Amino acid sequence: MKCTYVLGISLCLVACAESSNSNLDYVHSKAENATISPLGGIQILRSSLDFKFDSYDVCVRKGSKTISDSSLLKETKLAYAAWIHAAGYGEEEWELFNFQLKSECKDNQDHLASVVILDVDKDTNDSQYDRYSSFSINCERSGYSYSCGGSSATLGLGRWGNIGYSYDGRSGKWTDLYSFSQVRASFSQYVDWHSLKEDFKRNKELSSSDRNELLSAYDRLSGNSQFMEFVEFSDLLAEKDMKSIDDEKFSKLFKDFQKSGKNSLNKDFRSEQALYHVLLHEVGHNFGMRHSHQQAPDGSIAVETEGLRIKKDGREEFVSTMAYSDDYLYLTKDDKLGIQSMRRETENYLKKRLP
Numbered sequence: 001m002k003c004t005y006v007l008g009i010s011l012c013l014v015a016c017a018e019s020s021n022s023n024l025d026y027v028h029s030k031a032e033n034a035t036i037s038p039l040g041g042i043q044i045l046r047s048s049l050d051f052k053f054d055s056y057d058v059c060v061r062k063g064s065k066t067i068s069d070s071s072l073l074k075e076t077k078l079a080y081a082a083w084i085h086a087a088g089y090g091e092e093e094w095e096l097f098n099f100q101l102k103s104e105c106k107d108n109q110d111h112l113a114s115v116v117i118l119d120v121d122k123d124t125n126d127s128q129y130d131r132y133s134s135f136s137i138n139c140e141r142s143g144y145s146y147s148c149g150g151s152s153a154t155l156g157l158g159r160w161g162n163i164g165y166s167y168d169g170r171s172g173k174w175t176d177l178y179s180f181s182q183v184r185a186s187f188s189q190y191v192d193w194h195s196l197k198e199d200f201k202r203n204k205e206l207s208s209s210d211r212n213e214l215l216s217a218y219d220r221l222s223g224n225s226q227f228m229e230f231v232e233f234s235d236l237l238a239e240k241d242m243k244s245i246d247d248e249k250f251s252k253l254f255k256d257f258q259k260s261g262k263n264s265l266n267k268d269f270r271s272e273q274a275l276y277h278v279l280l281h282e283v284g285h286n287f288g289m290r291h292s293h294q295q296a297p298d299g300s301i302a303v304e305t306e307g308l309r310i311k312k313d314g315r316e317e318f319v320s321t322m323a324y325s326d327d328y329l330y331l332t333k334d335d336k337l338g339i340q341s342m343r344r345e346t347e348n349y350l351k352k353r354l355p
């Protein structure tokens with residue numbers, strides 16, 4: 001199962017998808033479809049099933065063109081810690097995960113694992129899984145008014161993995177397990193990704209004391225930090241209601257067009273984005289979460305809750321990392337209720353099947 005995160009960027013013409021169902025607040029996969037998600041992985045590793053691996057490996061591919069390996073590892077761990085903690089798990093479960101920076105993260109292995117891949121075109125093998133398209137800006141001038149819109153192009157893709165198993169016909173219990181496609185998060189090569197640190201520096205809405213607090217907290221974190229240090233940093237992002245900044249490249253092209261006196265502009269450009277918001281969203285898919293602004297597709301579970309939507313500029317918005325909404329840098333109440341429901345479903349499903 002694959003889900004996309006699409007960026008619809010525009011300055012003057014704000015085109016936002018209407019929510020197709022006003023009652024649904026969070027949606028997630030059925031447990032049977034996401035058994036080797038990190039949540040299922042925790043159950044599998046704790047069972048007495050004879051599985052040949054004893055950790056849930058998260059392979060983070062190093063060598064990105066735009067973000068340092070250390071920031072990528074740190075932010076991947078931050079995203080995993082946020083979801084694991086929101087699901088109600090703690091340090092004991094965190095210890096089951098093994099994060100590694102590698103120059104190659106192989107796919108389709110018989111392995112309880114997930115991969116995080118930036119710059120998808122780096123290896124020719126990548127293209128068989130994920131295809132990304134470039135971004136363009138289209139502007140028109142009419143009298144004294146200008147309008148610019150951006151193409152909708154995918155920023156990242158996240159999927160949960162697929163699993164095969166043998167089982168005992170009498171008890172129904174699994175006797176053997178093999179995964180044939182790993183959990184995967186990948187990110188477009190048409191984006192200049194930047195770290196949270198860079199985003200805090202560029203964020204003009206932050207007070208200087210907030211900015212300094214966030215920057216020093218970010219610098220204290222490293223790939224070797226403890227689980228609770230990542231959780232505390234996530235809590236700080238939530239406390240300050242942090243969202244990532246708008247695409248500066250797009251804003252600059254728009255301003256340049258206004259000054260140019262030209263009647264139209266059609267131009268490809270490289271988008272500039274903070275990786276972490278998209279990473280948090282795609283890792284959410286890895287955990288089995290689906291979009292909270294879309295009607296539940298077949299084979300998924302939707303749960304209705306109250307008070308998680310806001311009116312903003314006359315439009316209804318979902319307060320959720322898993323919606324195409326504001327670029328949250330933390331998990332909202334909606335996200336947390338969703339992942340807790342996903343955990344319950346996963347535990348109930350696997351309890352009947354794992355020895």
Ligand SMILES: [Zn+2]
Pocket residue numbers: 003004005006281285291
């Ligand atoms: Zn998505």
